[in-house]
Amino acid sequence: MPTESPLRMEHDGATLFAATMGTGPDVILLHPTPVHHAFWLPVAERLADRYRLTLVDLRGHGQSSAGAGVITMAKLAEDVHAVAQALGIQYAAFIGCSIGSYALYEHWRRFPREMAALVFACGKPQPDSAANREARRESNLAAQQPGGLAKFFDRMADTLIGPTARQHHPQIRAAARAMMDSVSLQAMLAVQQGLMERPDSVPTLKTIQVPVCAIAAGEDQSSSPAEMRVIAEQAPDAEFHLVEDAGHYAPFEQPQKVAALIGEFLDRNYGSRPVPSPTRKAL
Secondary structure, eight states: OOOOEEEEEEETTEEEEEEEESOSSEEEEEOOTTSOGGGGHHHHTTTTTTOEEEEEEOTTSTTSOOOSSOOOHHHHHHHHHHHHHHTTOOSEEEEEETHHHHHHHHHHHHOGGGEEEEEEESOOSSOOOHHHHHHHHHHHHHHTSTTHHHHHHHHHHHHHSOHHHHHHOHHHHHHHHHHHTTSOHHHHHHHHHHHHHOOOOHHHHTTOOSOEEEEEETTOSSSOHHHHHHHHHHSTTEEEEEETTOOTTHHHHSHHHHHHHHHHHHIIIIITSOOOOOOOOOO
16 A cells, blocks of 8 residues: 655645645545545555645545634635645646545636646535525534534435445445544534535536546445536536446545556556646636
8 A cells, every 4th residue: 555645734724734645647536424534545546656646635534624614616716726835736637526526616716727637536516405495504503513523424424325336235324424533513514515515617617627537336326427428518528437336425435447447548648748738827
């Protein structure tokens, strides 16, 4: 297993953690909620022979503290930018799953010159529907009751992991559930509020000027394949892939398949290309 090299830094009232591994062109990976950077390890281990991978703990997850206030997509994008600057990364491919993808839409709006290629895994561009926002509010209230946070995480593990993995590989569900315990009630509430407030990123897709890879999962109820196909339909240089037997945590459930898709995409669109001069303007 490749050795991880950790970074800890202070930014905007929070302590941020990231781990790097591998050698080669830079790739930054952002995990879903409420797990942490280890979510990406099964994929990263398959790419570390030719890329330098930075696995970030998003604010409020893993070893990164929550800071004060709502954890918005804007805060997450600014955090990732700060981590990249601290590591001397001026140009990278970015990979996100779920909230990691939502943060990348915002990152493109703020820091397009840093982004060489984008992979959105199970991270739809559409905002929360009214029904989703109401469901989050109800879950937040329930989580604040005695024992409610553990029940909330149990429910997330059972819904975000697809039925194929839960039935045939229960250790995947157990590993994901164990990661969730690093998230405090305060952080969970701040993240859920940020998810409710996230903007509609569908209009952003047409502005993305770099290669895009959209990876959907056939068992994903949170970012459905139909919602994910919009990425390939709207972004100028985009491709779409479907992993049939996986849920919202597809990279963790099917790391071999997802790593193969990501690796082929990066090898073709990023790894073999020289770093260009930063000519793109902020949007």
